[in-house]
Structures are given as structure tokens and as C-alpha cells.
Amino acid sequence: xxxxxxxxxxxxxxxxxxxxxxxxxxxxxxxxxxxxxxxxxxxxxxxxxxxxxxxxxxxxxxxxxxxxxxxxxxxxxxxxxxxxxxxxxxxxxxxxxxxxxxxxxxxxxxxxxxxxxxxxxxxxxxxxxxxxxxxxxxxxxxxxxxxxxxxxxxxxxxxxxxxxxxxxxxxxxxxxxxxxxxxxxxxxxxxxxxxxxxxxxxxxxxxxxxxxxxxxxxxxxxxxxxxxxxxxxxxxxxxxxxxxxxxxxxxxxxxxxxxxxxxxxxxxxxxxxxxxxxxxxxxxxxxxxxxxxxxxxxxxxxxxxxxxxxxxxxxxxxxxxxxxxxxxxxxxxxxxxxxxxxxxxxxxxxxxxxxxxxxxxxxxxxxxxxxxxxxxxxxxxxxxxxxxxxxxxxxxxxxxxxxxxxxxxxxxxxxxxxxxxxxxxxxxxxxxxxxxxxxxxxxxxxxxxxxxxxxxxxxxxxxxxxxxxxxxxxxxxxxxxxxxxxxxxxxxxxxxxxxxxxxxxxxxxxxxxxxxxxxxxxxxxxxxxxxxxxxxxxxxxxxxxxxxxxxxxxxxxxxxxxxxxxxxxxxxxxxxxxx
Amino acid sequence: xxxxxxxxxxxxxxxxxxxxxxxxxxxxxxxxxxxxxxxxxxxxxxxxxxxxxxxxxxxxxxxxxxxxxxxxxxxxxxxxxxxxxxxxxxxxxxxxxxxxxxxxxxxxxxxxxxxxxxxxxxxxxxxxxxxxxxxxxxxxxxxxxxxxxxxxxxxxxxxxxxxxxxxxxxxxxxxxxxxxxxxxxxxxxxxxxxxxxxxxxxxxxxxxxxxxxxxxxxxxxxxxxxxxxxxxxxxxxxxxxxxxxxxxxxxxxxxxxxxxxxxxxxxxxxxxxxxxxxxxxxxxxxxxxxxxxxxxxxxxxxxxxxxxxxxxxxxxxxxxxxxxxxxxxxxxxxxxxxxxxxxxxxxxxxxxxxxxxxxxxxxxxxxxxxxxxxxxxxxxxxxxxxxxx
Numbered sequence: 001x002x003x004x005x006x007x008x009x010x011x012x013x014x015x016x017x018x019x020x021x022x023x024x025x026x027x028x029x030x031x032x033x034x035x036x037x038x039x040x041x042x043x044x045x046x047x048x049x050x051x052x053x054x055x056x057x058x059x060x061x062x063x064x065x066x067x068x069x070x071x072x073x074x075x076x077x078x079x080x081x082x083x084x085x086x087x088x089x090x091x092x093x094x095x096x097x098x099x100x101x102x103x104x105x106x107x108x109x110x111x112x113x114x115x116x117x118x119x120x121x122x123x124x125x126x127x128x129x130x131x132x133x134x135x136x137x138x139x140x141x142x143x144x145x146x147x148x149x150x151x152x153x154x155x156x157x158x159x160x161x162x163x164x165x166x167x168x169x170x171x172x173x174x175x176x177x178x179x180x181x182x183x184x185x186x187x188x189x190x191x192x193x194x195x196x197x198x199x200x201x202x203x204x205x206x207x208x209x210x211x212x213x214x215x216x217x218x219x220x221x222x223x224x225x226x227x228x229x230x231x232x233x234x235x236x237x238x239x240x241x242x243x244x245x246x247x248x249x250x251x252x253x254x255x256x257x258x259x260x261x262x263x264x265x266x267x268x269x270x271x272x273x274x275x276x277x278x279x280x281x282x283x284x285x286x287x288x289x290x291x292x293x294x295x296x297x298x299x300x301x302x303x304x305x306x307x308x309x310x311x312x313x314x315x316x317x318x319x320x321x322x323x324x325x326x327x328x329x330x331x332x333x334x335x336x337x338x339x340x341x342x343x344x345x346x347x348x349x350x351x352x353x354x355x356x357x358x359x360x361x362x363x364x365x366x367x368x369x370x371x372x373x374x375x376x377x378x379x380x381x382x383x384x385x386x387x388x389x390x391x392x393x394x395x396x397x398x399x400x401x402x403x404x405x406x407x408x409x410x411x412x413x414x415x416x417x418x419x420x421x422x423x424x425x426x427x428x429x430x431x432x433x434x435x436x437x438x439x440x441x442x443x444x445x446x447x448x449x450x451x452x453x454x455x456x457x458x459x460x461x462x463x464x465x466x467x468x469x470x471x472x473x474x475x476x477x478x479x480x481x482x483x484x485x486x487x488x489x490x491x492x493x494x495x496x497x498x499x500x501x502x503x504x505x506x507x508x509x510x511x512x513x514x515x516x517x518x519x520x521x522x523x524x525x526x527x528x529x530x531x532x533x534x535x536x537x538x539x540x541x542x543x544x545x546x547x548x549x550x551x552x553x554x555x556x557x558x559x560x561x562x563x564x565x566x567x568x569x570x571x572x573x574x575x576x577x578x579x
Numbered sequence: 580x581x582x583x584x585x586x587x588x589x590x591x592x593x594x595x596x597x598x599x600x601x602x603x604x605x606x607x608x609x610x611x612x613x614x615x616x617x618x619x620x621x622x623x624x625x626x627x628x629x630x631x632x633x634x635x636x637x638x639x640x641x642x643x644x645x646x647x648x649x650x651x652x653x654x655x656x657x658x659x660x661x662x663x664x665x666x667x668x669x670x671x672x673x674x675x676x677x678x679x680x681x682x683x684x685x686x687x688x689x690x691x692x693x694x695x696x697x698x699x700x701x702x703x704x705x706x707x708x709x710x711x712x713x714x715x716x717x718x719x720x721x722x723x724x725x726x727x728x729x730x731x732x733x734x735x736x737x738x739x740x741x742x743x744x745x746x747x748x749x750x751x752x753x754x755x756x757x758x759x760x761x762x763x764x765x766x767x768x769x770x771x772x773x774x775x776x777x778x779x780x781x782x783x784x785x786x787x788x789x790x791x792x793x794x795x796x797x798x799x800x801x802x803x804x805x806x807x808x809x810x811x812x813x814x815x816x817x818x819x820x821x822x823x824x825x826x827x828x829x830x831x832x833x834x835x836x837x838x839x840x841x842x843x844x845x846x847x848x849x850x851x852x853x854x855x856x857x858x859x860x861x862x863x864x865x866x867x868x869x870x871x872x873x874x875x876x877x878x879x880x881x882x883x884x885x886x887x888x889x890x891x892x893x894x895x896x897x898x899x900x901x902x903x904x905x906x907x908x909x910x911x912x913x914x915x916x917x918x919x920x921x922x923x924x925x926x927x928x929x930x931x932x933x934x935x936x937x938x939x940x941x942x943x944x945x946x947x948x949x950x951x952x953x954x955x956x957x958x959x960x961x962x963x964x965x966x967x968x
Contacts, residue, residue: 333897
């Protein structure tokens with residue numbers, strides 16, 4: 001059963017009369033803050049009410065109302081439900097909202113994203129540039145009046161493809177392939193990227209005079225094609241010899257505007273689309289989206305389906321951490337040995353995914369109110385064999401193989417990733433936060449589904465170095481096994497879906513913020529419905545993207561080799577980082 | 580000088596070059612199969628029986644690949660760098676003895692291409708040249724990764740060559756000669772690896788750094804510098820670097836075998852049996868020395884030493900660059916100095932009292948020195964791990 005996230009009982013309106021009012025729209029919760037008072041209110045929210053963790057910042061373009069809304073979701077790291085507060089500004093350019101990066105530095109990238117996709121200008125933001133799209137992009141695509149090239153309709157299914165199924169390829173409509181709009185006075189031939197100029201053109205400012213010795217720093221582009229950036233991630237690293245002096249993450253090479261496509265899709269069409277976010281954990285992605293939409297629909301999930309969901313999500317966590325540990329060894333230069341040992345076990349878990357959903361990685365298994373089909377015969381026995389016999393032994397084997405390897409330990413110990421205080425300030429979630437010593441896990445802090453029925457610990461580690469991050473993943477594998485062992489014993493018989501399966505779901509108007517503890521951190525979906533078959537706004541809060549905000553802070557002063565390891569430890573996946 | 584000496588040189592050189600070139604080819608296969616076994620995979624087994632034709636297939640592929648030269652590279656240096664790397668890796672094998680001195684066809688044959696009295700010095704000199712190729716390749720590519728790789732390489736080689744040189748000195752002291760044949764002969768009764776275990780261990784660690792193998796493969800460091808100094812190389816130019824690396828592995832294993840593991844000489848338990856390289860075989864009317872066992876023993880030792888290199892590559896992560904430097908300068912160099920000193924004292928004491936049992940001083944004291952060094956490393960690591968509290 002999805003536990004609804006209720007708004008905290010604190011009364012912001014009473015604390016700030018005139019500046020804050022409750023959001024009275026049907027289906028909406030939270031507080032609407034006056035734009036001018038935002039900084040004051042936000043400071044109070046953090047300092048007086050203790051909401052130290054601002055997890056999500058995003059915007060919604062209410063074109064019919066002529067309003068642009070910026071939505072903030074804040075949490076307490078000690079646990080508890082969400083505090084939603086919003087700022088509404090008239091939809092007239094420039095749309096300006098004060099930046100909250102001075103209060104929660106973790107908002108930096110998310111505010112840049114909101115500027116990039118929605119055109120909300122955050123005043124006093126330290127570095128307000130486009131983040132996912134390139135600088136020559138015309139317009140802000142998530143605005144409702146922005147139309148993509150070869151625009152057909154606002155919502156799927158498009159009439160041209162239904163009911164006859166005629167489909168005209170976009171390329172055929174434009175034989176000259178000339179569909180790119182540029183901003184006014186923009187010449188792509190003459191264009192020098194703003195950010196790049198700062199990175200390359202101004203090398204002179206990195207010159208250092210040490211006594212009589214004049215030395216240069218060099219800028220290295222790690223990525224987008226690089227063996228250890230886990231995809232097309234790019235970091236422009238300024239190095240002094242081997243030491244990282246400054247670092248700017250550059251992303252968006254895999255950007256496809258997931259959010260906009262999600263708005264065109266129907267609610268159910270988005271389910272397989274979430275698989276493509278974090279392609280290692282399609283089960284967790286499905287879970288997050290299902291939780292968000294079920295909250296809006298206000299439906300119960302079938303009892304057996306809840307268990308199946310938990311089993312799949314935890315198996316997914318185990319295989320993600322296995323890949324993590326293996327690939328971490330690879331990042332440190334271990335020549336694939338731990339990776340292959342880990343992949344051997346992962347394949348067995350993927351076998352189970354294939355058996356239940358028909359696909360090893362793009363599972364598309366969850367549905368609103370349950371899962372798409374019951375476990376096939378024999379799968380439960382397979383899972384039992386894995387979680388009771390094979391995986392605990394293999395986890396110990398990996399532990400012995402790596403934790404007792406002196407060179408591995410020498411590389412990992414004492415290399416600080418981030419400390420607890422900064423981790424919270426930078427909105428970091430998931431294993432990186434817990435390895436810094438903050439016992440914050442959504443499965444406990446704000447339980448969803450049936451996690452409150454299981455007996456398990458939230459492992460933490462005190463130091464926040466690379467070694468702790470690695471050990472924490474092992475701990476989590478063991479805890480997930482504990483959950484699985486209880487779940488496979490308790491799983492009841494019964495239907496796996498409430499109601500009958502349907503292609504089109506009716507979602508009442510309103511907003512919902514559904515979040516799950518994905519293996520990489522907090523994966524949240526912010527869905528706004530206006531009662532139509534398609535979501536009015538569909539926003540993904542991916543853990544990789546937000547965790548990367550603090551990358552520069554983590555890496556400055558370390559060595560290049562450590563930068564690679566730290567990037568590996570954050571466990572980014574470009575599918576969800578770039579969306 | 581009669582003409583037969585030319586024939587002899589020619590045959591010996593051809594043998595060495597052939598051994599290194601095919602050795603390189605099959606070392607790649609050996610490494611890939613061994614790595615695969617360690618990593619629960621199968622490895623290349625399609626081309627030929629058990630993948631024996633794989634090196635041929637690789638060679639054909641590399642020959643037909645396009646060779647790119649970056650537009651802003653220094654063309655001349657870019658062209659010469661792989662050759663400068665490649666040549667020393669073959670030349671270095673010239674002084675390594677692979678069989679006992681014997682009489683064949685009425686001639687005294689010495690089984691090394693060049694039997695020079697300062698063979699050890701020759702090894703050191705040639706081993707240092709290869710680094711130029713790497714540095715020049717890194718610099719001429721006009722690529723930052725390559726340049727960083729080249730820089731790392733030069734710093735690493737300089738740091739580790741000191742300890743390598745002191746390793747040579749240990750063998751010279753114990754063998755009482757700089758001629759490699761004499762050093763091998765001095766190990767007739769006991770390997771230097773037994774007399775000086777710490778020295779042998781240091782030597783093997785340092786050789787890993789010298790040939791840029793994991794865990795000291797800084798110049799390449801795939802995960803950090805993509806491919807390091809050979810990022811911009813492709814086709815046969817890349818193959819030359821690849822070849823040089825593997826030939827250096829073979830050569831350095833041969834050197835290690837020669838200096839510390841009895842070279843071409845038989846294993847200690849085969850001494851004075853018919854399997855000794857000094858044994859005289861009588862088959863029918865012929866009577867001859869079993870010199871041909873020399874290359875076989877050498878091969879066996881090299882294969883085992885190479886396996887250690889592969890094993891280490893499969894199981895250990897790369898050491899971070901600053902740690903590598905401090906390990907070289909702060910641990911290995913003092914320890915090798917101590918080892919040389921202890922060896923010298925041991926040899927001197929044994930000479931003074933004219934009793935070789937006094938050589939037992941060497942392993943005892945150097946083991947103590949080695950343990951002290953290990954203790955220091957352990958302490959340093961411990962300090963680092965709790966610094967964050």
C-alpha cells in the first residue's frame with residue numbers, strides 16, 4: 001500500500017502572514033510563497049523548521065493561467081514527509097525568481113536545469129548557464145508554447161498514426177534537413193561556446209607564479225569519450241601536474257528531453273519510458289513512477305503485487321551494487337576481474353527479470369495498482385535459491401577478494417568523498433550520503449510501499465571516504481538480502497493488480513511527488529495532472545544528476561586518479577543524468 | 580677473424596630475434612588466456628586450435644589498419660618514437676646467456692649474442708633508452724593525455740631505475756663479476772634469490788615499474804589517461820609500442836631469471852643428474868654436453884615469471900601516482916641501499932673467514948630490513964586511514 005506523503009502540520013501561513021498562503025487548488029498541497037519573501041521564508045524553513053535537505057527544484061508552466069511556478073520539495077534528514085512550497089510569477093519574460101543556492105547549494109544544477117528547460121531566471125545564481133541543452137538552442141522547450149521540430153499534436157496517440165497506423169517519417173517531411181532554429185543574431189559558424197571560452201580561452205588566468213618559477217595549469221577534457229566517465233559525461237578538469245585545481249562537469253550529450261516526451265505520452269506510455277532513465281535499474285524507475293501516479297489516482301496496490309514490487313526493487317538494488325563494485329575495481333585499474341565476478345551473479349538476477357517481464361534490462365513490469373503479470377512458475381524458487389544460498393556467499397566472496405586486497409585498500413582509504421554536513425547541503429542522497437554517516441534512507445525516513453513491514457537496518461559508515469562508500473554498498477547488498485529473505489517467505493497468494501488491466505488510466509487533477517530509494521539515491525517523479533489522459537507536467541528528479549552537483553567540491557585538491565574513483569563512487573548513469 | 584664467427588653471430592642473433600618476436604606474439608595469447616582463466620572467462624580460442632593462430636590474426640588486422648598522424652603532431656618525432664621504443668627491447672636481449680659454454684663442431688660456443696664483460700652495465704644502459712621513446716611519443720602526439728602519460732613515464736622510470744640499478748649491484752656483488760655468464764655460473768650451487776630474497780623481490784617489483792606493467796602502468800592508465808602515451812597511435816605504429824612492451828616483459832623476465840634464479844642453469848634438485856646442463860650424454864656413439872637444456876630451463880623460468888606479471892595485472896588496482904613516487908623514493912630506494920650494504924658485508928665476512936656459510940648473514944639481515952620497510956608502509960597507510968576522523 002502506498003503511504004501517501006502528507007504535508008507537514010507546520011503552518012507557514014501563520015508564521016509569515018501575507019507572504020505565504022496555502023495552496024488551495026484541488027489536488028494540490030503545500031504553500032505558495034511570495035517571490036520577494038522567498039529567501040526569508042526558505043531560510044526559516046531550513047533553520048527554524050529543520051528542513052535541511054532540499055531535494056527537488058523544478059518548474060511548471062501554467063500557460064492557461066499565465067503563470068510560471070517554481071516548485072521546491074524539502075525534507076528533513078531525520079525523516080518525515082515532504083514540505084512543498086512554490087513561487088508563482090507572471091509568465092512574462094524575464095521570469096525571475098531568487099535563487100536558493102545560498103541556502104541549499106544543492107539547488108545549483110536543478111536551478112540551471114529549470115532555466116535551461118523552462119526559462120526561469122534565478123537571480124543571484126552563481127553560474128546560470130544552460131546545462132542540458134547547448135547554448136545555440138532556441139527557446140526553452142518545457143514551456144507549453146514551445147513546439148518541437150515536426151510538431152504534430154500536444155498529446156499522443158497522434159491522429160496521423162491512429163487508427164490506420166499511417167506513419168510519416170519526420171525526415172520525409174523535410175527533405176532539406178533544415179529544421180533547426182537559432183536564437184536571433186546567432187551564427188553557429190562563428191559561435192564560440194561561452195563556457196568553453198572561459199575554460200580554454202582564459203588559460204592565462206591559471207598561470208601561477210611560484211617564486212621565480214612560472215608554471216601553467218592545463219585543462220583536460222575528461223570525456224565525453226573516455227573509458228571511465230561511465231558514458232558520455234564530460235568534465236573539464238584543470239590540473240596542476242596531477243592535482244585537480246578546478247573541475248566543471250559538462251553534460252547533456254545524451255539529452256532527449258525526457259520530460260517533454262513524457263508530457264506528450266499518456267500516463268501508461270511513460271512506464272516503459274522510465275526504463276530508459278537508469279537503465280541498470282528499470283525496476284526501481286518503474287517503482288518510482290508507479291508510486292507517484294498511484295498517489296494521484298489514490299488507488300491501493302494489490303497485496304501480492306506489493307511483495308513482488310519489493311522483491312524486484314531489492315534484486316535490482318543488489319545487481320546495481322554488484323555492477324558498482326565491479327566497475328569501481330575497473331576504475332581503479334583492476335583489469336575487469338572484479339567486474340566479471342560481479343557480472344556472473346548479476347546475470348542470474350537478470351535471468352529472473354527476464355522470466356517475469358520478458359526483458360533483462362528494459363523491464364516495463366510495474367503497472368498502476370500492481371504489476372503486469374504474476375511470477376511465472378518456478379521463479380520464486382529460483383529467487384529463494386539466490387537469496388538464501390548463492391548471493392550471501394558470493395557477497396562474502398567479493399568482500400574477501402577486494403577488502404583484503406592491500407593495494408585496493410591503499411587506493412580507497414582516506415580519500416575523502418564528502419562529509420556529512422556538505423552532503424546534506426548539496427542535496428546528496430543515497431549511498432554517498434549514508435557513507436558520509438547520515439542514516440537517511442527513504443525506505444525508513446518516509447516509508448512507501450510495504451517497507452515498514454520488514455526488519456532491516458540502514459547501514460552507515462563514519463568516514464565518507466572511498467573505502468566507506470564501497471563497504472556501504474556491500475552492507476546494502478546484505479540488508480537487501482535480509483529484506484528479500486523476509487519477502488519471499490511472507491509473499492501471499494492473490495491477484496497482482498487492483499481492478500482490471502487497462503490501456504488508459506483516469507488520473508484526477510492535482511500534483512504528486514512520488515519518491516523511492518533507488519540504488520543510486522532518491523529517485524522522484526513530480527507529476528501534475530489536469531484530468532486529461534496525458535500528464536500536464538512530468539518531471540524526473542534523478543539521483544545521479546543531483547549528486548553530481550557537488551562533484552567539483554569533492555574533487556578539488558585530489559589527484560586525477562582519485563577523481564576517476566570519486567566519479568565511479570557517485571555511481572552516475574548517463575541515461576538518467578542527461579535525460 | 581675467420582668467417583665462421585660471422586655465421587655464428589648471425590645464427591645466434593636470428594635465434595634471439597626470432598625468440599623475442601614469436602615470444603611476444605604468443606605472450607599476448609598466453610596473457611589473454613591466463614587472464615581469462617582468472618576472470619572466469621574462456622578467452623580467445625577460435626583462431627586455430629586453442630586460439631594458437633590468434634596472434635597471426637591480430638598481426639594481420641594491425642597491419643591493415645589505417646595509420647593516423649594527428650595534424651598538429653611533430654611528424655618526425657611521432658614517426659621515430661615507436662622505433663626508439665622498440666629497438667632497445669630487442670637489443671637488450673643480446674647479452675643474456677641462454678646456455679652454457681660448450682664445444683660444438685670443434686668451436687667454443689658462448690650462448691649469448693655478445694659475451695661482454697660489462698654485460699650488466701649494458702643492460703642498464705639499454706633499459707634506460709626505452710623511456711625516450713615513450714616520452715617523445717607522448718610529447719609529439721600533441722595530446723594532453725599522451726603528454727601526461729609521457730611525463731608520468733619519465734618520472735617513474737627515473738625513480739625506479741635507481742632501485743633497479745641497486746638490484747643489479749646486488750647480483751654483481753654476489754656473483755663477483757659483471758659478466759652475465761659468470762653471474763649465472765656463480766649460482767651453480769644456490770640461486771641468488773635464496774641468498775638475497777629481499778633483493779630479488781625488490782628487483783621483481785621494480786621490473787614491473789620498468790616495463791610499465793600493472794600495478795605501475797601509470798603511463799597508459801586506461802581509466803585515467805585513456806591510453807596514455809600511445810593515445811594517438813594506430814595500426815603498426817601502435818603495434819610497435821605493444822610489441823616493445825611485451826618484448827620488454829620477456830627480456831626483463833630473462834634478466835631476472837639470469838640475475839636471481841640461476842639463468843639457464845638447471846633447478847637445484849637436478850644438480851649433478853643427467854638433466855644438468857653440464858651433464859655429458861652418451862647416446863650410442865655420440866657423446867655430447869646437454870647444453871640444449873639451457874634454453875629450456877630459461878624458457879620455463881621466464882614463463883613462470885611472466886605468469887606472476889599477468890597474475891598481478893589481473894588482481895591489483897593501479898597504485899596512485901603520488902603513492903608510486905613515494906613508494907619508489909621513500910621505501911624501495913632506502914631498502915635497496917640497505918640490501919646492497921648487507922650483501923656487501925656478507926660477502927666480505929665470508930671472504931675474510933673463507934667460509935661460505937657466513938653468507939647466511941645476508942638473507943637474515945635483509946629479511947629483517949625488508950620487514951622493517953613493510954612495517955613502515957603499514958604504519959603510513961594506517962595513519963592515512965584514520966586521518967579523516
